[in-house]
Amino acid sequence: MQVLIINESKHSVPRKFIQDWMDAVVVELKKRKVINAEKARRELTLVFLDKKPAQKINNEFRGKDYATDVLSFDSMDPSSFGELVLCPEVLKKQAKEHKLTFQKELGYMLLHGTLHLLGYDHETNEQDAKKMFDLQDAIFERLLRSPA
Numbered sequence: 001m002q003v004l005i006i007n008e009s010k011h012s013v014p015r016k017f018i019q020d021w022m023d024a025v026v027v028e029l030k031k032r033k034v035i036n037a038e039k040a041r042r043e044l045t046l047v048f049l050d051k052k053p054a055q056k057i058n059n060e061f062r063g064k065d066y067a068t069d070v071l072s073f074d075s076m077d078p079s080s081f082g083e084l085v086l087c088p089e090v091l092k093k094q095a096k097e098h099k100l101t102f103q104k105e106l107g108y109m110l111l112h113g114t115l116h117l118l119g120y121d122h123e124t125n126e127q128d129a130k131k132m133f134d135l136q137d138a139i140f141e142r143l144l145r146s147p148a
Contacts (some may be wrong), residue, residue: 001022001023001025001026001040001041001042001043001044001081002041002042002043002044003018003019003022003043003044003045003046004043004044004045004046005018005046005048006045006046006047006048007048008047008048008049008050008053009048009049009050009087009088009089010050011048011050011088011089011092013048013088014103014106017103017106017107018046018106018110021106021107021110021143022044022110022114024143024146025110025111025114025139025143026040028139028142028143029114029118029139032135032139034118034135035118039081039118042079042080042081043079043080043081044080044081044082044083044084044114044117045075045080045082045083045084046083046084046086046110047083047084047085047086048085048086048087048088049085049086049087050087050088050089051067051087051089051090052067054067054068054071054085054086054087054090055067057071057085058071061073067087067089067090068087068090069086069087069090069091069094069109069112070084070085070086070087070109070110070112070113071084071085071113072084072085072113072114072116072117073085074117081117082117084110084113084114084117086106086109086110086113088102091105091106091109092105094109104144107140107143108136108140111136111139111140111143112136115132115135115136120132120135120136
């Protein structure tokens with residue numbers, strides 16, 4: 001998967017980690033037959049925003065007036081996998097709460113957003129939430145055990 005990173009936040013983002021992580025995510029998704037080779041070749045756009053613009057987008061698209069960790073947007077462009085909007089400030093706060101490094105929290109939310117782009121949803125009902133989080137946690141744990 002090609003990753004296009006647009007950083008409009010005041011925080012630096014670990015570009016090499018992001019590309020390496022997404023490559024590993026795609027390998028795991030292919031193994032589990034969650035993604036096919038054609039979709040895996042598409043471009044994923046990542047946009048990093050500070051809190052205020054992230055809050056504005058979350059309010060505009062979800063009616064929730066706060067900055068969130070990740071938002072996923074499908075694309076009409078057949079060469080695009082979709083777009084994830086991430087807020088580093090929220091991710092850093094969550095990393096501390098979850099006792100993870102920033103990179104691990106970022107990796108978890110990249111995986112989370114990718115699953116949303118593949119049609120998984122945790123807000124519809126408990127069964128869908130369990131299916132999504134079981135897959136997400138299994139892949140995350142697998143990637144944490146993988147050699148870097």
